[in-house]
Amino acid sequence: MSNLDLAPEPSACGGRGFVVAEPVRELLSPRTVKLGESTEVRRLLPNLGRRMIGAWAFVDHYGPDDIADEPGMQVPPHPHIGLQTVSWLHEGEVLHRDSTGSLQTIRPRELGLMTAGRAISHSEESPKPHARHLHGAQLWVALPDEHRHTDPHFEYHADLPTVTAPGLTATVILGTLDGTTSPGTTYTPLVGADLTLTEGTRTRLPLDPDFEYGVLSMSGSVHVDGVPVTPGSMLYLGCGRPSLPLHADSDASIMLLGGEPFAEELIMWWNFVGRTQEEIEGAREEWMRGSRFGEVQGYDGDRLLAPELPSVPLKPRGRVR
Numbered sequence: 001m002s003n004l005d006l007a008p009e010p011s012a013c014g015g016r017g018f019v020v021a022e023p024v025r026e027l028l029s030p031r032t033v034k035l036g037e038s039t040e041v042r043r044l045l046p047n048l049g050r051r052m053i054g055a056w057a058f059v060d061h062y063g064p065d066d067i068a069d070e071p072g073m074q075v076p077p078h079p080h081i082g083l084q085t086v087s088w089l090h091e092g093e094v095l096h097r098d099s100t101g102s103l104q105t106i107r108p109r110e111l112g113l114m115t116a117g118r119a120i121s122h123s124e125e126s127p128k129p130h131a132r133h134l135h136g137a138q139l140w141v142a143l144p145d146e147h148r149h150t151d152p153h154f155e156y157h158a159d160l161p162t163v164t165a166p167g168l169t170a171t172v173i174l175g176t177l178d179g180t181t182s183p184g185t186t187y188t189p190l191v192g193a194d195l196t197l198t199e200g201t202r203t204r205l206p207l208d209p210d211f212e213y214g215v216l217s218m219s220g221s222v223h224v225d226g227v228p229v230t231p232g233s234m235l236y237l238g239c240g241r242p243s244l245p246l247h248a249d250s251d252a253s254i255m256l257l258g259g260e261p262f263a264e265e266l267i268m269w270w271n272f273v274g275r276t277q278e279e280i281e282g283a284r285e286e287w288m289r290g291s292r293f294g295e296v297q298g299y300d301g302d303r304l305l306a307p308e309l310p311s312v313p314l315k316p317r318g319r320v321r
Contacts, residue, residue: 024238025227026050028214030061039065039073039134044216044234046268053214053236054259055188057083057142057268061216061232063135064091072126072134077296077303079287080116082148082266082273084141086192087112087124088173090218090253092134098122099294102154108136109171109194111157113184117143119283120152121293121303137216137255139192141174142273145264147187157183163193167201167248170194175259178206190259197222197248204243205256213237213244213258220252229254265316270307277314284309 028050030042041060045051065072073094087094089108096104096112099121106112114122126134143150161180163170172182175191182192191211197203197220207213214236217229225245229235237244239261246254267274274280284306286292296303 022238022240023225024236025225026236026238027227027229028234028236030232030234033060041138042232050236051268052142052262053212053257054190055141055144055262056139056190056192056214056257056259057262057273058138058140059216059234059257060138061218062137063133064219065134066132067092067126067130067134068132072130073124074126074301075124076301077121077123077299078271079119079121079283079293079306080114080271081119081283082143083116084143084187085112085114085116085122086139086141086173087114087136088139088194088255089134089136092131092136093127094136095125095127096122096154097296097298098152098154099296100152100154101297103298104154104156106156109160111155111160111173111182111184113155113157113174115143115150115153115155115185117148117150117152119286119292119294121287121296123296123299125299135218137218139257140273141186141188141190142262142266142268143187144262145275148273155184165203167198168203168205168246169196170205170256171196177256188259188262191256192258193256194218195246195254195256197246197252197254199248199250201246201248203246205246206243207241207258209240209242210260211258212239212261213241213256215244216255216257218253218255221249222252222254223247223249224254267314267316269309269314275316280314281309
């Protein structure tokens, strides 16, 4: 998914100087962003107070939206470098196309994982016809320096492993949870999981104390370590947790995001994750010139033009503002 802001602010991310090395309960409020013609998203990362959770660098939550009489998601071809995109749905479908020739419809609780590496372009759209409701999350994972110039590729995994406990089913999207590992390719130690809880469930989820974590509420009413987390908001949890108490007041669904704190400092601007201003400027110029990123075949419409770069220098600084 693209960042469609016409004047995107650069985000200096990464580095371990601001990692919270103990358990905390930091509630992150979303920023509302218009995405395409009829989709509005709630942006949780990057946030004014926190820019990354492990290698997770970008989190949008959208829906549930009634798109029966709307075009739904319509994101024209746009470029990426230095990251992976994770498409995750609870309702609806998204048709993915990219410049490697991939064409795939992604449905609820199926993993669409695109590794941009050195350069890729893609589009996302609600199929015609499409389901009435659209609800999901779009996430980016920053690639470490040794892997960020890898060849671009796309993975689709319809069947993902689960972890179960009374009242709880956890689908492992990426990484490993409680000894169960997703087939999706990862380049840093991390985890992403979708948790479904039935009303009245009280449980403790095993965690890796060396990871930092956040929980995104997708639906329902749930208390995370005693804190109520409403749909579309995220609770940052810090590090040092061997387990996480969960209590569902109703049927609920949350996403657990975690990982080893990302050591490198980086710059995220528009749809690029890089390390220097020169790298970001070069990627923008090559996209506007029509080189490097390939072509998305079959999308009915023009590709996105890159916004203007900000007048202030882009500098990597750290994890929080």
